[in-house]
Amino acid sequence: MASDQFYQVPKPRPMYRGLDSVMHGWIGAYQRRSAIGRQLLQDAEAVDALAPRFEVMNDHELRAALLEFRSVFLRRPKHDAELEALAAVREAAFRTVGLKAFVVQLAGALALNRGHLVEMATGEGKTLTAGLAAVLIGWTRKPFHVMTVNDYLVARDASWLEPFYEFCRIRVGKVVGGASEEERREAHRCDVTYTTSRELLADLLRDQMKNRDSATRSRRILKQMTQSRMQGNQRGVLRGIHMAVVDEADSILIDEAVTPLIISSPRPNESLKKAIYHADALVRQLSERDHYTVQSTYKEIYFTEAGRQKIESLSHDWPGIWKSEARREELVRQALVGRVFFLKGKQYIVQDGKVVIVDEFTGRPMPQRSWRQGLHQAIEVKEGLKPSDPSETVARMSFQRFFRCFTKLSGMTGTARESARELWRIYQLPVVCLPSNKPCIRRQHQRVITTDEASKWHAVMEEIKAVHHQGRPILIGTRNVHVSEKIGEMLDEAGLRYQILNATRLSEEAMIVARAGEKGRITVATNMAGRGTDIKLDPDVSALGGLHVIATEPHETGRVDRQLFGRCGRQGDPGTARMFASMEDEIIVRALKGSEKSYPMTALSSLLPRPWMVNFAQWISERRAYKQRLAVLRADRWLEESLSFSGQS
């Protein structure tokens, strides 16, 4: 099919400014009104009422009915058809994967089909919900992707639902890291494609790069027409991007959306390597205070006058680039940044003679990542390694922009309402909150807030011992791997057995998390670990009071805290949760004391009761992150508008 090889990336949704954005905000508030949720539930009840019609059919009849709906949807999905079709699809799901979707899930599926961001409590069966909606959308045969957070979930969800999709006459494909181009092309050609946002964006960028040399539209079309005869690797792999359902939408659309995806290729640059050796040699002769000062909050380095002179005198005889003061200081500063702020074992590890970046939150090594041009090499040289060829960016797009390009976007998550305004402002995605199927009986204990960290850990250990004594399983959420390790040591001291999530394999991670509900288990995990996996409780554990979740530190946003607490008390299970915080926790220090000691609000806030301070700190860091995201978006848009002549991303 030559036709599906030519596609144009839609223009991103507009961003509004000034009064327009105020107006747009009002529209968003209207779009999020509670009546939407009620309407969805009402419609879902209607779908539920339609169930007997399809229950009585045999498989053959049901298949025929589904085929009928498929042809309707291919032409134009109508509202009436939507409800009936959903009822049929639900029946199909029941027959293939054995789960009968609840009314809430039906409402969720409708919301996804109608372009909402659905907030559903964790453990309500989002995978199935997405599956139901995916059938409705997939029938339209437009490019459609279901995106989730990692390759493991992609594979798990796609294969779990495969019989269901097959029953509904939907071809399903999946794209995971390491897939070959042909596999990718095949998968993207399916009606529903499971993938991660990274893979999809990477495919898109690579496709665009292939088209780069055909600058004008007419040239591009000419090329497309002749393409079927071309080499396979000259063709794009995507059919286009049109519709998407995003799982864990808040973390994909918000938390992880700032970092752009960069496709780079190594490119030898001898002069840069030489300059980096020089810089490294020079930096060894500088000392803090005398020659430079370090600003740790902003990760910046300032040279003193003496430092400037020293740099100049040392680099006097060196060639080219060292002649210019600005370039020279940039190089030295970079080398210093690599030396001061990037620490072996924390930000990176050395593996097989290579510097491998470690994800600060998950503790996972990320071999495919590299730091920006020059910095990576500077760190390599610092470690005494041979500098690699600097990689050169060949294509780049931020996730924010990427998601704004979809014609129809919808998503699911357990926690979205805190960010409803941002999601509307940036993605024009209205959030709708659906109730849980069974009432949640999780008990949220009073927060424990101590003045210093030591007493916090003491309190945490006391709590662990007490709950463990009852035989209840405990899940301890941490901000990053370092804290996890620290807790591990303390548990060792206390003589308790525990599981710590530092696995490098996602499937293993999921297994550990899935077993965290067994009696007497203690599981230590970063909050990101094992997302999308249910923690199922042993029957006797339920009687004891269910899983107990301990948050050892408040996160930058309340959303992430809520995600963690959501791990217990799923689907009406019993469960308890408690947050521990101390005045020395990173976010409080960063938010209240971080930038400056004399910040007027700091003085003010120290008068506040401690719980307020925690909330305040969280509010500040949330706000900061939001501003930063907006700034990235704005810079992104500026580039886009001002460089639109370059006709690429």
Next chain:
Amino acid sequence: MADNQQTFSESWHRVANQRIYLRSSVRVRRQYYRGERWYVLENPVSNQYFRLRPQAYEFIARLRPDKTVEQVWEESLETNPDEAPGQDAVIRLLAQLYQVGLLHYENPEDSAELFRRFQQRRQREIRSKFLNLMFIRFPLLDPDRFLKRMLPIVGPLISPFGFLIWLLTVGGALKVVLDYFPALKDESQALLAPGNLVWLYAGLVILKTLHEFGHAFFCRKFGGEVHVMGVMLMIFTPIPYVDATSSWGFSSRWKRALVGLAGMIVEVFVAALATFVWANTGAGLVHNLAYNMMFIASVSTLLFNLNPLLRFDGYYILCDLLNYPNLHQHSAGQLKHVVKRHAYGVATSKSPTDKKSEKTILVTFGILSHIYRIIVFTGILLFVADRFLLIGVVMAVICLFSWIVAPLGKWIYYLFTSPELDRVRSRAVGVTLGFVGVLLIFLQLVPLPHHFRASGVVAAENWAELVSQTEGTLMEVLVEPGAQVTAGTPLLRLSNPELSLEMRRAEARLSEVKMQLLQAMSFDGVDVKPLLFQRQSIEERILVLKQRQEDLIMKSPIDGIWVAPEVEQVIGRWLVRGSSLGRVIHPGGFEFISPVLQDDVDRLFANEIGSSEVRLFGMAEAGIEVTSMDIIPVEKRQLPSRALGWSGGGDIPVTQEDEQGATTAEPFFEVRSKLGSSGDAHLLHGRSGKIRFDLKAEPLLPRWIRRLRQLLQRRYQL
């Protein structure tokens, strides 16, 4: 885009393999500003300009169709590693040039983007039109061809020879003006009379049209194109304008300045011609028109056009002469920089200039122009509000928003959110709050002494008007005016022969009545009663007449000095009863009577008055102390002396109806202050002067608020 010093950019790939270069139609000129070299790129299609530093231009000039941006960049790095722009700088530069439409690129695809930008620009223009409500422009026609055709005729005048003619004409006119100065001054009073407004406007339109053609012809003469001519609504008054911005591309700053001056050159020349016409015609239409043109050409030229503080011709001329374009923006930038750098401690803040002398110029200009603008606009606002209350209110709201609320909001937003301030935010917030706080405390709490002045007249505390009690001819002045007299001293003698005749008639009538009475009594007393009444009335009449005869000798009512400056002229004249002939003034104490208008009297009632002193006109150096003061709590409308009213040369508005000029337009209160020792000053009854009331110290803010409210109340009855 945070730091343009970066050598490498993450977005470099966007431009690296592009083949971009300047459009072939782009014209490049080299210019010197303040001794620095710049390159001005001109897009002749859209009439847009872009100024580049030599380093940047060097890079841009290297761009060629057969090389990619990357290749060009590497080339420039090799040849000039020190000056070559970093990747970020290149991207920004290309982006800017692209937005001005100067670049040729190979992707003609994104017309949607182009269209979007066009719409954005249009929106901006419309918005700025509304924000500039007082200077809306409506472009109408393209005068370029007309100018070109006329140039052979007009052009030769733009030359040293033309200047000579101009000089002679203007010189001659100046002489005429000096010769006829008194007449000139007289007529100026009728300038704003309603009947003259039409002529004033007619003169204005003729002059400004010529003025604009002046710009246009000069610009055309020096090679600039003039494509837009239209009408500008300046404070709702339609006035022609031309767009001579193409002169900005001239490389000689003198030519640029000359184009700026052209309007005024023409105007002054026309004014000179008008002066001759005015001097040689009698009152009439031509005379009037000529006069108005003279007036507009001189006043508007000096106040508006030549004044660099507003953004009219003078501003652009100043820019050219200082060789400093965008003086306005840069001075605002410099002011901001001063605050950021020195008050907030933003180390990265950059001044728009590096030279110390320029910094001073910028700061001075910035402050002056702001103050001047506020004054001028407030004046305009009040003027408009007087005429059209609704428009005035709308304008005031717009002005309030765009000058106070919006900048304030922006400033606050900047203070709390700008990443620039991240490291010094506490200082910035502290300094700002501190400053505002101190200012408010000062304004609200620190009492400052204040005073106000009122004009008034000196009056003797004890004096009496000598008024004729009866009519008569003044025969004789018995005591020379100026002499000390005691009460009862005869001062004037009147004579009234009619009075003595009447006296005699009354006496005759009395004796007649007496006779009749006797006669009646001899008969039986029938009709006696009426006669008795008659007799009584005649007797009373005689008494009155006697009194009036006595009154013919006018006597001093009190002890004092007999003052009658005009009495000599009245001798021999018939005076009606009640004529004032002079005064007797007791020299003991003097009062200063000052009418105080309503707005101010409140302050007198509310405040304790500290000391006050009186200074008389002509003796301003000697203050006369006031010992005590009474405010007469009754509204009055009659001035104690007509010298205080407008018609008498004073400063209190009087009504037109009263020909005496002593009835005020609005009621006032009288303040009587007893004067103490006069020192050297010679106190004379009726002498006018000013009294200064020193009020109790009061903070400024409440005072200002009260003033504003009074202003609104008085002008708009709000």
